[in-house]
Structures are given as structure tokens and as C-alpha cells.
Amino acid sequence: MSKNGTDTSLVVVQLAGGNDYLNTIVPYENGHYYDNRKNVNIDQSAVLKLNDEVGLHPTMTAIKNLWDQGKVAIINGIGYPNPNRSHFRSMDIWHTAEPDKIGTEGWLGRVIGQMDPKKENVLTGVNFGRGLPRALGCKDVSVASVGDLASYGLFPDLEDEALRKYALDAFSKMYGGAEGRDAVSSMLGETGASVLKGADLLRSSVGKYSSDIEYASSGIAQSLKSAAQVMSADLGTRIYYTQQGSYDTHAGQLDVHANLWSDLSAAVGDFMDDVDSQGYADDTVMFLFTEFGRRIKDNGSGTDHGSGGVAFIIGNKVKGGMYGEYPSLKEEDQLEGDLLFNNDFRGTYSTLLEQWLGYEASPIVNGSFEQFNFIKN
Numbered sequence: 001m002s003k004n005g006t007d008t009s010l011v012v013v014q015l016a017g018g019n020d021y022l023n024t025i026v027p028y029e030n031g032h033y034y035d036n037r038k039n040v041n042i043d044q045s046a047v048l049k050l051n052d053e054v055g056l057h058p059t060m061t062a063i064k065n066l067w068d069q070g071k072v073a074i075i076n077g078i079g080y081p082n083p084n085r086s087h088f089r090s091m092d093i094w095h096t097a098e099p100d101k102i103g104t105e106g107w108l109g110r111v112i113g114q115m116d117p118k119k120e121n122v123l124t125g126v127n128f129g130r131g132l133p134r135a136l137g138c139k140d141v142s143v144a145s146v147g148d149l150a151s152y153g154l155f156p157d158l159e160d161e162a163l164r165k166y167a168l169d170a171f172s173k174m175y176g177g178a179e180g181r182d183a184v185s186s187m188l189g190e191t192g193a194s195v196l197k198g199a200d201l202l203r204s205s206v207g208k209y210s211s212d213i214e215y216a217s218s219g220i221a222q223s224l225k226s227a228a229q230v231m232s233a234d235l236g237t238r239i240y241y242t243q244q245g246s247y248d249t250h251a252g253q254l255d256v257h258a259n260l261w262s263d264l265s266a267a268v269g270d271f272m273d274d275v276d277s278q279g280y281a282d283d284t285v286m287f288l289f290t291e292f293g294r295r296i297k298d299n300g301s302g303t304d305h306g307s308g309g310v311a312f313i314i315g316n317k318v319k320g321g322m323y324g325e326y327p328s329l330k331e332e333d334q335l336e337g338d339l340l341f342n343n344d345f346r347g348t349y350s351t352l353l354e355q356w357l358g359y360e361a362s363p364i365v366n367g368s369f370e371q372f373n374f375i376k377n
Contacts, residue, residue, distance in 0.1 A: 016245030021293035032329035040298035059262035062269025070320035073313040073374035079341025083307035095134035109138025125239040205233035221267040253302040285315035308339035
């Protein structure tokens with residue numbers, strides 16, 4: 001990693017809906033777990049054991065292999081003060097690093113703004129999926145959001161550049177007044193020109209990409225394949241973002257949760273193999289997070305919204321191991337039936353920002369927070 005972090009990239013996967021911590025990092029030797037999870041539990045014999053106390057969900061075989069190689073850091077008990085069980089508010093807190101008020105800027109949007117202060121690269125940050133997550137939103141910061149990499153952009157069916165510019169000009173005039181020369185027209189024209197430029201570059205990455213890795217057809221696998229394609233094209237992208245879900249398993253959790261983690265674990269394994277074969281593994285770190293964990297006690301067939309959760313940091317330059325204390329399941333230690341968080345998520349953000357990406361964390365995460373040491377020097 002270079003001194004200012006210019007060679008490093010961060011791949012963020014949002015587990016939307018609230019991943020169940022207890023059935024992901026399973027406390028298989030803890031009687032309180034099975035007492036509270038009468039129906040929604042992982043059999044002790046099926047757990048992929050990490051140590052004498054906890055293990056991974058049995059479908060997480062690829063991540064277990066990465067763990068065995070020392071490439072997975074597990075952040076136990078991650079959360080924030082005064083937890084909120086609303087999906088929207090909790091995810092907003094994670095996206096903006098603002099637990100105490102409504103944030104207006106995404107933490108990754110702020111990072112991208114610092115990475116590209118002169119706005120020279122519209123592809124510094126790329127989201128793989130529909131819409132734009134709040135984490136990437138920031139005033140005067142452009143981020144590409146890609147559904148289908150091969151057809152991304154404005155007027156993708158118009159191959160002739162002159163025709164596309166003509167269509168863009170007509171589009172800007174339609175929304176910019178009769179003369180088409182006012183501020184709205186100018187803004188739309190400039191934005192559209194940037195999108196066209198970014199779209200062409202992104203589409204070109206498909207043709208440049210070659211790999212022996214056969215990704216699955218799941219949405220998360222295809223998103224991470226797209227990330228690998230863009231990475232291999234050397235377009236200057238440093239922040240890659242995608243999401244998978246829904247982990248909101250109020251009912252039918254055992255099957256749904258198993259399928260989600262089977263898809264995600266396999267996709268992560270394939271992606272890490274892919275970037276390794278492309279020569280980017282030493283410059284790439286993955287960050288997997290969710291907005292909250294779920295209740296300690298099951299509801300019969302699923303689990304409801306909780307608080308304290310788990311996050312994963314994965315990569316060649318990661319010091320594998322357990323970070324943060326696994327929360328107590330004893331009734332007297334619970335937070336109204338939830339796992340009590342023991343480390344602020346902004347500490348993990350700060351570690352990634354300063355030790356991996358090379359940027360001062362405090363103005364991005366709105367304060368100073370204790371960092372971990374999960375990045376190798």
C-alpha cells in the first residue's frame with residue numbers, strides 16, 4: 001500500500017434488512033443460545049467452528065476457507081449508542097455516520113470527494129445496483145450507479161457518438177428552457193456528458209475482462225463479478241459498493257438465511273480468487289455490514305429487529321481474527337432482549353479510512369473513535 005493510499009480500494013457489501021448475528025457467528029457452546037432459539041438455531045454439529053466457543057453458519061464455507069488463510073477479521077458486537085430498530089433510520093445512521101441527527105452526506109461520498117477533489121474521474125466510486133445508497137451521496141460528488149454493466153448509461157443503444165450528443169443536447173434543452181442555455185440546461189448537459197463518458201468507460205471494461213472464475217448466477221455474484229471487471233480495467237475506481245438481501249427474516253428464517261449466506265459466501269470466495277488472479281488482491285479489502293442484528297429470542301419461525309451485530313473485513317492485507325467482544329447472552333446483560341453493542345461502527349470506519357485508504361477519519365465519521373488493528377502494516 002502506498003503512503004497516501006492511492007493504490008488501495010474498498011469493496012463494500014451491504015447486507016440489507018438486518019442480518020442475524022447469532023446464526024452467522026454461532027455461539028454453539030452457549031446454552032443461553034439454544035434456550036432462546038428453540039426453533040431458529042444452528043445445530044452444534046453443523047457449525048463451521050472457528051474456536052472452542054463460536055463458529056460460522058454451515059453455508060459459509062468459502063468465507064471459512066478465507067478465515068483459515070488468516071484473511072478474515074470478524075468485528076463482534078458492532079453498533080452504536082441508543083440503537084434504533086427501524087431499518088430506514090438505522091441504515092441512515094450507518095450511511096452518514098450520524099447517530100444523533102439526520103445526516104446529509106454519506107461517509108463514502110465524503111471519501112470520494114477527497115479522493116477526486118478536482119472531479120477528474122467520474123468513476124472514483126461505483127455502485128453496482130439500482131439507485132444510489134445514502135452512503136455514496138454527497139454534494140458535488142458524482143458516483144456511477146450500474147444495474148447492467150453491459151448496457152449502462154444514457155442512450156446505450158445509440159452507438160454513434162454524434163447521435164448521442166445530439167440526443168443529450170435535445171434532452172437538456174427540453175428541461176432547460178426555450179434557449180437551452182440557462183443554468184439548468186448547463187447542469188444537465190455537464191452531468192449528462194460525464195455520465196456518457198463514464199458509461200463508455202464502464203462498458204469498455206467488459207471487453208477488457210478475462211477470467212477463469214465461473215461466478216454463480218445470483219445477484220450478489222454478478223454484482224461482484226462486475227466489480228472485478230471494473231477493477232481489472234484500471235479506471236481509477238477505488239470505492240465499489242453493492243448490496244444483497246433481504247435479511248429481514250421475521251419468518252421462514254432458517255431456509256432464507258441459509259440461501260442468502262450460501263450465495264454471499266460463494267460470491268465473496270469467487271471474487272477474492274478473481275482479484276487474486278488479476279493481481280489486485282493485495283490492494284483490495286472487502287467490508288461486509290448490516291444495519292443491526294436481530295433479537296436473541298426467536299419468534300417461532302424467524303427473528304425480529306435487534307441491535308448489536310457483526311461485520312466482516314476480508315482481504316490479503318487483513319489480520320484475520322476476532323475483534324471486539326462477543327456480547328453476553330445472559331438476561332441481565334441484554335439490552336431489552338437484544339445483544340448489547342460493545343464497539344462503535346465508526347471505529348471500524350476509521351480503521352478502514354486511515355489504515356487502509358489513507359485519509360483522516362474524523363471529518364468523515366464526525367469524531368474520533370477507537371480503531372482496531374485489523375490492517376497489516
